[in-house]
Amino acid sequence: MSFLSIRDLNVSLANGAPLLRRVSLDVAAGEVRALVGESGAGKSMIGKAVLGILPRAAKVTGGSIQLDGEDLETLSPKARRQRIGARVALIPQDPLTALNPSRRVGPQITDRLVDILGWKRAEAEARALELLEEVHIQAPDRVMKAYPHELSGGMRQRILIASAFAAEPKLIIADEPTTALDVTVQKQILKLIREMQQRHGTALLFVTHDLGVVSKIAQSLTVLYAGKVIEETDIKAFFAGPSHAYSRALLAATPKYTDPDGSLTPVPDSVIQAVEAEIAAFDAGQMGTVRA
Amino acid sequence: MQIARALITRLITTLVTLLGAAVIVFVVIRVVPGNPIAMMLPPGATDADIDRLKALYGLDKSILEQFWIWIGNVVQGDFGMSITLRQPVYDLVIGRLPATLELSILALLIAVFLGGAAALTATLYRGTKIEGGIDVAGGVALSLPDFLWGLALILVLGVLWPLFHISGRVSPSLGFEFGSNFYLFEALARLQFNVVGDLIAHMLMPALALAIPLAAIILQLLKQSLKECMHDDYITLARTKGYSESSIILRDALPNAILPTLTLIGVQFTFLIGGTVIIERLFSYEGLGNMAIDAVINRDLPLIQGIVLVFALLFTLVNLVVDMTYAALNPRLRHA
Numbered sequence: 001m002s003f004l005s006i007r008d009l010n011v012s013l014a015n016g017a018p019l020l021r022r023v024s025l026d027v028a029a030g031e032v033r034a035l036v037g038e039s040g041a042g043k044s045m046i047g048k049a050v051l052g053i054l055p056r057a058a059k060v061t062g063g064s065i066q067l068d069g070e071d072l073e074t075l076s077p078k079a080r081r082q083r084i085g086a087r088v089a090l091i092p093q094d095p096l097t098a099l100n101p102s103r104r105v106g107p108q109i110t111d112r113l114v115d116i117l118g119w120k121r122a123e124a125e126a127r128a129l130e131l132l133e134e135v136h137i138q139a140p141d142r143v144m145k146a147y148p149h150e151l152s153g154g155m156r157q158r159i160l161i162a163s164a165f166a167a168e169p170k171l172i173i174a175d176e177p178t179t180a181l182d183v184t185v186q187k188q189i190l191k192l193i194r195e196m197q198q199r200h201g202t203a204l205l206f207v208t209h210d211l212g213v214v215s216k217i218a219q220s221l222t223v224l225y226a227g228k229v230i231e232e233t234d235i236k237a238f239f240a241g242p243s244h245a246y247s248r249a250l251l252a253a254t255p256k257y258t259d260p261d262g263s264l265t266p267v268p269d270s271v272i273q274a275v276e277a278e279i280a281a282f283d284a285g286q287m288g289t290v291r292a
Numbered sequence: 293m294q295i296a297r298a299l300i301t302r303l304i305t306t307l308v309t310l311l312g313a314a315v316i317v318f319v320v321i322r323v324v325p326g327n328p329i330a331m332m333l334p335p336g337a338t339d340a341d342i343d344r345l346k347a348l349y350g351l352d353k354s355i356l357e358q359f360w361i362w363i364g365n366v367v368q369g370d371f372g373m374s375i376t377l378r379q380p381v382y383d384l385v386i387g388r389l390p391a392t393l394e395l396s397i398l399a400l401l402i403a404v405f406l407g408g409a410a411a412l413t414a415t416l417y418r419g420t421k422i423e424g425g426i427d428v429a430g431g432v433a434l435s436l437p438d439f440l441w442g443l444a445l446i447l448v449l450g451v452l453w454p455l456f457h458i459s460g461r462v463s464p465s466l467g468f469e470f471g472s473n474f475y476l477f478e479a480l481a482r483l484q485f486n487v488v489g490d491l492i493a494h495m496l497m498p499a500l501a502l503a504i505p506l507a508a509i510i511l512q513l514l515k516q517s518l519k520e521c522m523h524d525d526y527i528t529l530a531r532t533k534g535y536s537e538s539s540i541i542l543r544d545a546l547p548n549a550i551l552p553t554l555t556l557i558g559v560q561f562t563f564l565i566g567g568t569v570i571i572e573r574l575f576s577y578e579g580l581g582n583m584a585i586d587a588v589i590n591r592d593l594p595l596i597q598g599i600v601l602v603f604a605l606l607f608t609l610v611n612l613v614v615d616m617t618y619a620a621l622n623p624r625l626r627h628a
Contacts, residue, residue, distance in 0.1 A: 051531070052532075053531050053532060056419065078536070081531075081534045081535075081536070082534045084534060085532065085533045085534020086534065089532065089533075090528075090532045092525055092528070093525075094525055097525040097526065098526055098529050099526055100526040100530075100544050100547075100548070101526075101548060101624065102547040102548050102621070102622070102623060103544075103547070108526075111530075111533065112533040112534065115534075115539075116533060116534040147623040147624070149623070149624050160529075
């Protein structure tokens with residue numbers, strides 16, 4: 001039984017341009033699923049649709065999102081918001097902008113526990129201290145009182161990770177959580193997310209464009225192109241040899257650490273044309289179903 | 293240590309600003325045509341009469357000499373005698389200042405409340421007809437100057453639908469004895485709510501006239517800053533935590549969006565104090581601005597100088613308060 005179950009999800013802009021094309025996707029309890037694709041493939045859109053933070057111009061136009069067997073679209077906006085706040089959390093992309101600059105760090109970790117889940121302030125603060133230690137922050141009591149601008153990017157991402165795990169959510173959506181960091185810090189943060197995920201048994205939807213990262217963290221993988229699921233498979237099968245030509249090309253395009261001087265292999269035009277044709281055929285089929 | 297140094301620097305700049313204002317007003321009112329002597333003498337006065345009066349008031353000396361005498365007295369706390377009212381300038385100015393302060397502060401509070409509430413509401417309902425309506429109202433409020441709002445208010449709330457008093461500061465019929473010139477403050481402190489009501493009924497229209505254009509400016513800037521903040525990542529993160537739109541706007545966006553508005557309010561508040569000159573005249577409100585107009589008409593040189601100095605002092609104080617609030621609200625400036 002999967003914790004998150006997305007079925008035939010369509011998201012479009014107000015002018016009808018599709019952002020997601022009948023996306024179906026499952027994340028089982030405790031599973032780490034990577035969501036990969038090029039920029040603009042719609043991988044972040046899926047997470048945003050689940051969290052209810054789609055940009056104003058984008059709307060869910062079809063399909064369903066089920067959380068623990070409950071269809072989110074049937075809930076009132078308030079109930080939906082609180083359900084998400086209690087069970088799902090986001091590790092954002094850019095730690096430098098994801099903390100409120102005019103508030104101290106501590107309340108930004110405890111606020112969800114106190115305001116949404118009704119914890120006592122002292123309990124929430126004890127929990128925050130515990131979590132900050134868990135993400136290897138020294139002098140957590142001092143960090144709680146600090147303002148975000150007093151901390152480094154790596155520290156801030158650690159705080160955001162601690163904050164994401166605060167309410168023991170069943171699912172965490174990590175939206176390219178290492179992209180904005182230095183390469184050396186990236187590795188530590190990735191390790192930390194993996195470590196926390198395993199300790200807490202949280203399901204993780206890991207959005208990334210970096211296949212190198214995927215191999216280190218995920219058990220299963222969904223490849224997206226132009227808002228359409230191209231391939232869905234487990235990690236071993238994928239790295240052994242993806243079934244879709246686009247996935248194969250994507251894997252071949254990943255730089256190899258074993259061969260740093262090797263030239264990069266871009267995804268060939270023929271593959272792009274083939275996958276574009278597939279999308280066009282899919283859209284034509286959609287038109288047919290709408291007419292029928 | 294740092295704070296002490298900052299304060300001393302601030303004090304010196306304030307003194308320099310005041311000296312500059314003093315020099316400018318002193319020179320300007322002596323260079324423009326017209327002089328107090330001409331206002332005092334009956335038609336057909338002889339040149340000898342004029343010279344005698346000039347000597348009496350020291351106006352036969354050079355501007356530099358006159359300035360030196362005046363500034364020497366000012367430093368000792370002596371602002372001279374009003375030529376027309378024949379009372380010490382200091383007493384006159386201090387007597388009228390509370391009336392103007394109360395009016396300006398009431399106007400500021402109204403403007404912040406109206407402008408702030410409108411900006412928050414427009415942000416909450418952005419992209420809807422409510423935002424459009426607020427924008428239109430803001431545009432109208434901004435397109436008329438304060439004194440035209442004053443006239444419009446007199447017409448609507450004073451004549452067509454006479455809810456408020458159109459002139460004066462307090463009804464003499466109340467027979468209330470004030471111990472200070474801060475009427476509103478005193479009445480509030482002494483819990484005399486019928487007096488408070490009467491004072492408000494006098495002050496509300498002039499305060500509104502001053503507040504409406506400022507409210508519109510606050511609305512526009514604050515709304516713009518809020519809108520920009522609403523795209524920030526920490527807002528998105530707060531949404532995923534389960535917070536409602538209104539609590540996100542108040543708790544996360546407002547503290548970050550308010551800083552530019554605060555600076556603007558500081559600058560605009562000094563303009564508002566300047567605006568009291570005409571508004572007090574329009575509503576026959578017994579404040580400093582009303583007295584300033586009489587002083588200028590009568591070429592009452594010492595009185596004009598005294599009033600301008602007080603206004604200049606007020607402006608520098610307002611700027612000081614704004615800077616301090618700014619540092620208090622923005623953690624990134626606090627340790628700098």
